[in-house]
Amino acid sequence: MAEGLKRRETPLVDRLVVIGPGLIGSSILRAARATGLAHTLVTTDAHSGVRERARELSLADEVPDTSAEAVAGADIVILCVPVGAIASVVAEIADHLKPGAIVSDVGSVKGCVVEKAGPLLPKSVHLVPAHPVAGTEYSGPDSGFATLFVNRWSIITPPEGADAEAIAKIAALWETIGANVEFMSAHHHDRVLAITSHVPHLIAYNIVGTAADLEEITQSEVIKFSAGGFRDFTRIASSDPTMWRDVFLNNKDAVLEMLGRFNEDIAALARAIRWSDGDALFELFTRTRAIRRNIIELGQETAEPDFGRKKG
Ligand code: NAP
Numbered sequence: 001m002a003e004g005l006k007r008r009e010t011p012l013v014d015r016l017v018v019i020g021p022g023l024i025g026s027s028i029l030r031a032a033r034a035t036g037l038a039h040t041l042v043t044t045d046a047h048s049g050v051r052e053r054a055r056e057l058s059l060a061d062e063v064p065d066t067s068a069e070a071v072a073g074a075d076i077v078i079l080c081v082p083v084g085a086i087a088s089v090v091a092e093i094a095d096h097l098k099p100g101a102i103v104s105d106v107g108s109v110k111g112c113v114v115e116k117a118g119p120l121l122p123k124s125v126h127l128v129p130a131h132p133v134a135g136t137e138y139s140g141p142d143s144g145f146a147t148l149f150v151n152r153w154s155i156i157t158p159p160e161g162a163d164a165e166a167i168a169k170i171a172a173l174w175e176t177i178g179a180n181v182e183f184m185s186a187h188h189h190d191r192v193l194a195i196t197s198h199v200p201h202l203i204a205y206n207i208v209g210t211a212a213d214l215e216e217i218t219q220s221e222v223i224k225f226s227a228g229g230f231r232d233f234t235r236i237a238s239s240d241p242t243m244w245r246d247v248f249l250n251n252k253d254a255v256l257e258m259l260g261r262f263n264e265d266i267a268a269l270a271r272a273i274r275w276s277d278g279d280a281l282f283e284l285f286t287r288t289r290a291i292r293r294n295i296i297e298l299g300q301e302t303a304e305p306d307f308g309r310k311k312g
Helices: 023-035 049-057 082-094 111-120 164-176 184-212 220-225 230-236 241-250 252-274 280-295
Strands: 013-020 038-044 075-078 100-106 130-133 151-155 180-183
Touching: 013 023, 023 038, 038 049, 038 230, 075 082, 082 100, 082 111, 082 241, 100 111, 100 164, 111 220, 130 164, 130 184, 151 164, 164 180, 184 220, 184 230, 184 241, 184 252, 241 252, 252 280
Parallel strands: 013 038, 013 075, 075 100, 151 180
Antiparallel strands: 130 151
């Protein structure tokens, strides 16, 4: 078995349901299959083409046509749909869940899941949201792979008063498929991810858009000389448009707060360049270099440019 995945002697649960077998959902299913996480794997998707592909790839044992059918008898349901679709899927499945079922998700924003989806669920069902901090710029059922979460963090954001046993099960699920688990409030998660993920994506979308709009620089020059830093931005800026639109619409406060701070700091950098303040530039660039070294030391990156982003 692939390194980092933990084969279980007995399944954690009987029925595990993944709604939305895209990059993240199909990776969970592949890892669940490899580790024996559940006795029966079930998946479905709003799109018939995705359901068909899930059947062709044998991602699950059962691929029913609707979410309502899929969740019947489920022990754990993981919603792997875009953040903006989570509440509507919860509304579809709420009446079909058995008492004691656990509903989780993998959305990149957490406050909105607790606020919008929580009230739609019956009291007998446990909501334990999570966010695996792992991914690539690809989407769809073909893009997933079993080792996507190995040595990555999965942040669990249990609402106040959440059931301890349900939280432990979701933690065990992520640990089985190789992730390290961290707990925090949904609010804190959204502020941390705003600066570590959401604002960087916004900057990448912006810089690639600006380069594309600059009339005196041709498209062929942009491509030809992209190795000068731009290429790394284009990778990030090719990430799924639906997913990222939903992230920004659902994490407005934290993103706008971090963007305000970013704007102030970039104005200071512009000032340093205008006034030839080389010391200020050198001091910042030295500090940022050390941050990358720390990330590499913590095993979250290597010096190779495509660490953790290739199919394993
Ligand atoms: P993806 O590859 O596009 O997969 C999402 C799947 O959900 C698609 O098959 C989509 O079907 C389906 N879907 C959309 N609306 C649905 C609905 N109402 N009911 C049922 N299925 C529906 O996206 P992903 O990258 O796996 O992202 C899924 C979630 O993971 C998002 O919430 C995202 O924030 C989170 N996440 C992503 C990453 C990353 O790096 N990509 C990392 C961590 C967390 P269609 O194709 O027909 O729309």
